[in-house]
Amino acid sequence: MKMIKLGPDGPQVSQFGIGAMSFAGIYGNASENDSHAVLDACRATEVSHIDTSNVYGNGRSEEIIGSWFAANRGARNEMVLATKAGITGEAERRFxxxxxxxxxxxDESLKRLGVDHVDLFYIHRFDRAHSIEDVAGTLKRLIDAGKTRSVGLSEVAPTTLRRAFTECPIAAVQSEYSLSTRAPELGLTQACAEMGTTLVAFSPVGRAFLTDAPFTYEHGQSMAFTKSNPRFMQPNYDANIEATDRFRALAADMGEPAAALAIAWLIAKGDHVLPIPGTKNLDHLSELVRGTQIELSGEDLARIEQALPVGWAHGDRYTAAQWEGPERYC
Known part of the structure; x- marks a missing residue:
């Protein structure tokens, strides 16, 4: 497993992490045993980054990770652990x-996780009632208190990253980034590279569109996030399946799982890009980890871009309500 530096000051981390939102049942039921099996497999394959949040299942994801640490002596010392806060779930003040x-x-996350500190603590959404400089100052004080070793931001503009950096080094910025969501290439990937900040890419397989087995329209309608998301509504859903059929055919021609090819494409974007797919299925995890082992040539990258050129996706990545919080910058 390739290791990279997380942020300008370290630590070393695998250039692939596990996103633990799936542990909380966001994309269908997930048992604690299934989630623990995924974490066991990650540990066995030297995946050393776990990403969660206090809002994933109202803390359930953190509890599952905490119970896994408790059952596996030494595992905590092998993992770079990240969590987030800043989304309230309240109607009047969401962030x-x-x-x-x-x-x-x-403090509540640390109790659920059963640890005395995390390695990375993110602002899950930037609350514009504050200046980003003040928020960065708050994050710096949490580092000084020993509750986190480094800090990050999520779904922010490049200018916000640069302003925050004047008050505190920002180890990571988390943003949706994949062959289906290319907006970070219009300034964020460049700013992260410039600042030494790791770009942590969530939904790197396009919420299953970039896999060999995308879930059906009917299944998408059974899940809270996708049932109203523009890319999963008709006629966009069918158009996106048709478009990604080209990618699946290319992956098959290359002898690789589609999900592996999607991960390899992101890793090829630079040592500062770290994909964090989520899964509760060991077979899916194996396909995703395979992506870390693929070396793409210039010709391979050109073929991928030909199959899925910039702007191929039908529909916005968020609804109007889902866009509340993330910063648009292009």
């Missing part, structure tokens, strides 16, 4: 970056 609120959220 909150108040200093006391963030620290209280982190």
């Amino acid at each position: 909150k970056n108040d200093a006391d609120y963030l620290e209280a959220c982190l």
Whole structure:
């Protein structure tokens, strides 16, 4: 497993992480045993990054990770652990970056995880009631208190990253990035490379569109996020399946799983890009990890771009309500 530096000051981390939102049943039921099996497989394949949040199942994802640490002596020392806070779930104030609120959220996360610190603590959404400089100052104080070793931001603009950096080094920015969501290439990937910040790419297989077995329209309608998401609504859903059929055919021609090819494409974008797919299935995890072992040539990359050129996706990646919080910058 290739290792990279997380942020300008380390630590070393695998250039592939496991996104633990699936552990909380966001994309269908997930048992604790299934989630633990995924974590066991990650450990066996030297995947050393786990990404979660206090809002994934209202803390359930963190609890599952915490119970896995408790059952596996030494595992915590082998993992670079990240969590997030800043989404309240409240109707009136959905995002909150108040200093006391963030620290209280982190304290609760530490209890659920069964640890005394995390390696990376993100602002899950930037709350514009504060300046980003003030928020970065809050994050710096959490580092000084020993509750996190480094800090990050999620779904922010390149300018926000640069402003935050004036107050505190930002180890990572998390953003949706894949062959189906290319917006980070219009400034964010460049800013992260410039600042030494790791770009942590969530949904790197396009919420299953970039796999050999994308879920059906009917299954998408059974899940809270996708049932109203523009890319999973008709006629966009059928158009996106037809478009990604070209990618699946290319992957088959190359003798690789489609999901592996999607991961390899992201890793080829640079040592500062770290994909964090989520899964509760060991076969899927094996396909995803395979992507870390593929060396793509210039010709391979050109074939991928020909199959899925920039702008191929039908529909926005978020609804109007889902766009509340993430910063648009292009």
